[in-house]
Amino acid sequence: MENKEELNNLGISYLSEIEKEKRTLSNYPIIDTGKTPKENLNVNCLPLLSEDDQNSDLSLMYGSLLLTLDSTNELIVDYCDTWKLIARENSMVMIYNTYYYRKEFTIGAYIIADIRYFIDMIISLTWYLKNSRKCKLAVSSIGEYVNKKDRKFDDYDQFIPFMKKTNDISNAYKHSVPNTIRNLIGKNEPCIFAKYSKKNKDIFHPVLIEIALSEYINQFQEFFDYSKCKISELSIGTTE
Numbered sequence: 547m548e549n550k551e552e553l554n555n556l557g558i559s560y561l562s563e564i565e566k567e568k569r570t571l572s573n574y575p576i577i578d579t580g581k582t583p584k585e586n587l588n589v590n591c592l593p594l595l596s597e598d599d600q601n602s603d604l605s606l607m608y609g610s611l612l613l614t615l616d617s618t619n620e621l622i623v624d625y626c627d628t629w630k631l632i633a634r635e636n637s638m639v640m641i642y643n644t645y646y647y648r649k650e651f652t653i654g655a656y657i658i659a660d661i662r663y664f665i666d667m668i669i670s671l672t673w674y675l676k677n678s679r680k681c682k683l684a685v686s687s688i689g690e691y692v693n694k695k696d697r698k699f700d701d702y703d704q705f706i707p708f709m710k711k712t713n714d715i716s717n718a719y720k721h722s723v724p725n726t727i728r729n730l731i732g733k734n735e736p737c738i739f740a741k742y743s744k745k746n747k748d749i750f751h752p753v754l755i756e757i758a759l760s761e762y763i764n765q766f767q768e769f770f771d772y773s774k775c776k777i778s779e780l781s782i783g784t785t786e
Contacts, residue, residue: 574626575736575760576619577767583616594778604671608777611667618660625653625759629736647729654738655719661766662688662716665709668773673699675780688713701776708765715755718742724752738762 567582580591587609595605628650670686676699677684685696688709702709718725718740730739736759741752 571619571623574619574623575763576622577615577763577770579612579615579619579770581612581616583620587612593774593781595781596783599675599781604781607667607671611664614660615664618657618664621653621657621660622759622763625650625657626736628653629731632731633733647731650731651728658712658715658719658738662712665712665769668769668777669702672701672773672776672780675777676701702769702773705769705772708769711755711757712766714742714744714753715740717744718752718755722746722752723749730756732758735760 564582564585567584571582581587591612592605592608599605628646632646632650666687669688669691670683673683673685673696674680685691685699690696691699691702692706692709692713715738722741722743723746724741724743728739728741731737738755738757738759740755742755743749743752
């Protein structure tokens with residue numbers, strides 16, 4: 547009886563924690579994956595799959611991608627909270643100025659990296675489903691998609707501008723020399739900034755890429771929702 551009561555109390559505590567998390571997250575521009583970061587993954591979060599695809603690693607792969615976005619959502623919360631400290635000229639920022647600016651920069655890099663990774667993997671899974679489930683993938687990244695390595699693969703063409711922006715911001719964080727010096731923040735809300743010199747051809751005249759974090763996440767949400775339906779469509783032959 548004691549074990550049963552203890553499990554019951556744990557269940558109540560878990561549900562209470564999830565509700566608290568939902569209320570907190572409602573104040574941030576997070577990605578709606580169908581669950582909160584601490585909430586256990588359930589089948590309702592996954593695309594509809596054929597029996598064969600359910601029995602393959604496909605559902606596990608997609609589930610793993612969703613769990614990655616749990617961490618991304620936590621990073622978004624941290625990013626927004628750090629922006630608030632800087633934008634409101636919190637006394638802590640006056641003392642630890644370089645720390646908070648660099649923290650905001652670094653978290654932004656992680657958010658973009660996670661989203662690029664998710665898009666790369668969705669492109670890979672979609673090509674796999676469209677091409678008789680061939681194990682050798684011809685298209686497995688944003689770069690290969692937007693450069694039309696497979697011209698017949700056009701399922702996400704409406705998202706090419708968003709993909710290009712994500713690719714450029716990601717490359718700026720990874721490779722662009724001028725982006726190493728950047729103390730820019732959004733005036734009225736958290737924003738993503740990147741000083742991009744493509745292939746570092748002119749490091750003193752980079753292109754400034756800027757977008758509000760909420761707008762960027764909204765654009766990604768459209769891709770997320772569409773791609774989930776697309777994977778279902780290709781797997782079972784019907785739309786959700």
